[in-house]
Every structure is written in C-alpha cells, then in structure tokens.
Amino acid sequence: MAFQTLTGIVLRYTDYRENDRILSVLTRENGLVSVTARGVRAKGKTVSSNVKDAYCYGEFIVYERNGIDCVSSSTIIEAFYPIREDYDKLLAAAQIVRIAEKLASNRPNDELFSMLYHAFSFLAYGNAQPADLVLCFAAKFLALAGYAPVLTNCSCCGKPVTSEKQIPFSFKSGGSLCTDCASDQPTYSALALEAFRRMMRLEDKDMDKVRLPESARTELNKLIFDYAEYVLEQPIRLKNPKLVQ
Numbered sequence: 592m593a594f595q596t597l598t599g600i601v602l603r604y605t606d607y608r609e610n611d612r613i614l615s616v617l618t619r620e621n622g623l624v625s626v627t628a629r630g631v632r633a634k635g636k637t638v639s640s641n642v643k644d645a646y647c648y649g650e651f652i653v654y655e656r657n658g659i660d661c662v663s664s665s666t667i668i669e670a671f672y673p674i675r676e677d678y679d680k681l682l683a684a685a686q687i688v689r690i691a692e693k694l695a696s697n698r699p700n701d702e703l704f705s706m707l708y709h710a711f712s713f714l715a716y717g718n719a720q721p722a723d724l725v726l727c728f729a730a731k732f733l734a735l736a737g738y739a740p741v742l743t744n745c746s747c748c749g750k751p752v753t754s755e756k757q758i759p760f761s762f763k764s765g766g767s768l769c770t771d772c773a774s775d776q777p778t779y780s781a782l783a784l785e786a787f788r789r790m791m792r793l794e795d796k797d798m799d800k801v802r803l804p805e806s807a808r809t810e811l812n813k814l815i816f817d818y819a820e821y822v823l824e825q826p827i828r829l830k831n832p833k834l835v836q
C-alpha cells in the first residue's frame with residue numbers, strides 16, 4: 592500500500608457514517624483534496640493528535656483504497672484554536688474559506704496556500720479586525736485570480752482619477768472611471784479605493800497591518816464582494832452567516 596504525506600489546512604468537513612468524517616483540505620502538495628478520516632468521531636477514543644476540525648493545519652499520512660484517500664494518521668501543526676473561540680473570527684474564517692475555494696483546484700497553489708495560512712495566523716493570533724482581514728484576503732484573491740481592477744486611472748480612457756474625492760466605478764470596464772466617461776455608475780471615496788489598491792499589493796506577512804476606517808470598511812464590503820461576484824459570475828458571500836461549523 593502506498594502512503595503519501597500531505598500538509599494542509601482543513602477548509603470544511605462532512606460527517607459520514609457513524610464515526611467517520613470527510614475532510615476537505617487545501618494541501619501544499621496536491622491542492623484541494625478530500626480525505627476520509629475514519630473513526631475520528633468515536634466516543635472514548637483519544638483523537639487529540641488527529642486533525643479533524645475545520646481551520647486546522649496539519650500533516651496527514653494518506654493511503655488510497657478503492658479510489659478513496661483515507662487518513663492513516665495525522666498530526667496537528669497549528670490548530671489556530673482562537674478562531675474557534677470567537678464568533679467574529681469564526682465567521683471571518685468561514686468567509687475566507689468560501690473565497691479561497693473559488694480558486695482552489697487539484698493543483699498546488701503556493702500563493703493561495705500562503706495567503707490562507709497567513710490570514711488564519713493573523714485571525715487566530717493577531718490584532719487586526721476580522722472584517723479587515725476578510726477584505727484584505729478578498730482583495731488579494733482578486734489580484735491572484737487575475738481580476739485586479741484598475742484603480743488609479745480611468746478604466747475606459749486611461750486618464751488619472753486620483754485627484755477626485757468620489758470616484759465612479761464600473762464593473763463592466765473593470766475599475767474606476769473619470770467624470771467624462773462615467774454615466775450613472777455608483778461612486779466610492781478615493782480613500783476606499785486607495786485602500787483596495789494597497790490591500791491587493793500587500794505581502795502576505797503584512798495582511799494584519801490593515802486598519803480600515805469604518806466608512807471605508809462599509810464601502811469596501813459592498814464594492815469588493817459585488818465586484819468579485821460580478822467577475823466570478825457566482826456568489827461568494829456566506830449564505831447563512833449564522834450557521835458556521
């Protein structure tokens with residue numbers, strides 16, 4: 592029987608049969624994989640060393656049986672436990688996972704893995720607002736997915752828009768517009784758009800440095816998610832924020 596070692600972060604899980612659990616794991620080696628962890632829910636069994644919870648980072652020894660990848664053993668590398676102790680952090684992690692899954696595939700993606708690892712580290716142990724980390728993750732996700740909007744110039748004619756205080760934004764042309772090219776598009780503050788631009792370029796290790804003013808956070812919560820849903824042509828907002836694992 593061939594064994595393989597995978598390291599990855601559990602994105603979500605589904606309970607299966609009486610004691611089993613299927614884990615969806617973003618791995619460094621193979622991208623997004625589903626692995627079956629047998630017996631992890633059995634009462635009275637010591638499973639403390641097993642990686643079985645969402646948002647845990649661990650090492651898995653996996654073997655294949657009848658086309659299914661099964662976990663032989665697993666070790667926690669980082670539990671990110673504080674995420675599960677705070678409702679806002681838990682909600683932010685669920686939203687980050689929902690975004691990450693849009694780019695996850697069965698190919699390794701070092702950039703996505705690093706973004707997720709850093710976002711969870713800061714969510715668990717950092718001081719940034721969970722909402723700001725989510726927006727930063729979403730902005731960096733757009734850049735990584737090749738959907739970075741044009742924000743310093745008009746996305747239609749190329750004229751600089753940085754002297755304006757309120758800047759129109761067009762989903763269709765992929766960014767801000769000058770007053771000549773704008774018609775009835777919604778406008779956003781220059782502050783919010785500048786924060787959006789900076790977050791897209793921020794290195795993973797600096798994600799917890801984002802401190803958005805309340806007004807910019809409100810604006811970007813709408814703009815970044817609406818724009819991402821427009822370019823991806825599918826919803827990425829959590830459907831039911833009250834039902835988090």
Ligand SMILES: [Zn+2]
Pocket residue numbers: 745746747748749750768769770771772773
């Ligand atoms: Zn223009």
